[in-house]
Amino acid sequence: MIDDAEAGVAFRHGTALDASELTQLARDAKAHWGYPPEWLAEWGDDLALTPDYIASHQVFVAESVDEDAVVGVCALAEHGDHWQLEHVWVAPASQRRGVGRALVDQAISVARARRPDLTIRVHADPNAVGFYERLGARRIGRIEAPMPGAPSRDLPVLEFVADR
Numbered sequence: 001m002i003d004d005a006e007a008g009v010a011f012r013h014g015t016a017l018d019a020s021e022l023t024q025l026a027r028d029a030k031a032h033w034g035y036p037p038e039w040l041a042e043w044g045d046d047l048a049l050t051p052d053y054i055a056s057h058q059v060f061v062a063e064s065v066d067e068d069a070v071v072g073v074c075a076l077a078e079h080g081d082h083w084q085l086e087h088v089w090v091a092p093a094s095q096r097r098g099v100g101r102a103l104v105d106q107a108i109s110v111a112r113a114r115r116p117d118l119t120i121r122v123h124a125d126p127n128a129v130g131f132y133e134r135l136g137a138r139r140i141g142r143i144e145a146p147m148p149g150a151p152s153r154d155l156p157v158l159e160f161v162a163d164r
Contacts, residue, residue, distance in 0.1 A: 006112070008050075008064060008065055008066060008097070008098075009063060009071060009072070009099055009113060009126045010062070010063050010065050011060050011061065011062055011063075011064040011102075011103075011106055012060075012061050012063065012074065013058070013059060013061070014060070014061045014138070015054065016051035016054055016056045017048055017053060018049070018054065018059075018070070019049055019051045019053075019054060021070055022049040022054070022059075022061070022070070022073050022089075023047060023048045023049050023050075023088075024154075025046075025070060025072070025073060025089050025091055025151030026037065026047040026049060026073070026087060026091060027040065027047050027072045027090045028091065029089040029090060029091065029095075030043065030047055030089075031094060031120075031124075031161060032092040032095070033125070033127045035058050036148075036149075038147070038148060039147050040076065042147070042148075043058075049073065049075070053075075057075045057076065057077050057086070057111060058061050058074065058075065058076040058077070058107070059073065059074075059075045059076075060074045060075070060076070060103055060106050060107060060110075061073055061101055062074075062090075062099050062103055064094070069091075070091070071090065071091045071093075071094040071099050071160075072089060072090040072091065072099045072100065072102075072103050073089050073095060073103070074086075074087065074088045074089075074104060074107050075087040075088075075104070075107075075162060076110060078115065078127055079096070079120070079121075080123050081118065081119075082118050082120065082159075083111040083115070083118050083119070083120040083121065084120075084122065084123075084124075085104065085107055085120065085121070086119055086129070087120040088100065088103060088122070091119075093095045100124035100131060101135060104132075104135055105135075106153055107120075108120055108160060116156070117158070118130060119159050120159065121140070121157060121158065121159050121160075122137065122157075122158050122160075122162040123143060123155045123156075124155060124156050124157075124159055125155065125156055126153075126155070126156065132158045133158070135160070136160055137138040137159060137161075137162055138158060138159060138161065139156050139157070139158055139159035140157055140158065140159045141156075142154040142155060142157055143155050143157060144161055
């Protein structure tokens with residue numbers, strides 16, 4: 001287990017036994033942004049961290065050292081020519097306490113140690129763009145992500161610069 005004292009968390013690797021709890025954390029974090037219930041229902045499968053997903057990806061779980069509770073998750077996936085940050089979620093009660101930064105820093109550190117030649121990207125929820133930009137990511141594109149009532153909705157694609 002790796003600790004980040006500043007954020008008050010310890011990291012461990014996710015296991016299949018975490019699937020239900022991590023999926024609920026993802027759903028709670030997404031709902032915290034005030035999305036309509038029909039959008040949250042449509043995203044149900046996308047927000048799931050299944051046992052198979054956890055087994056086939058590098059999944060970092062952040063646990064509060066004070067409360068012995070899961071407070072965040074972040075997954076790292078290799079996609080050929082780049083790394084992808086996926087499922088970056090922080091429990092609503094733990095947001096703005098450094099947990100997200102600590103998770104992303106941990107994932108970036110692992111990615112750079114394993115394959116420093118690959119860039120690191122994230123398809124960001126529009127509400128999280130500022131967070132990733134504060135961590136040093138820059139926008140490089142977008143992907144279409146229409147939803148009922150928002151046909152022109154898209155997700156920014158960001159990339160972390162190599163010298164971060």
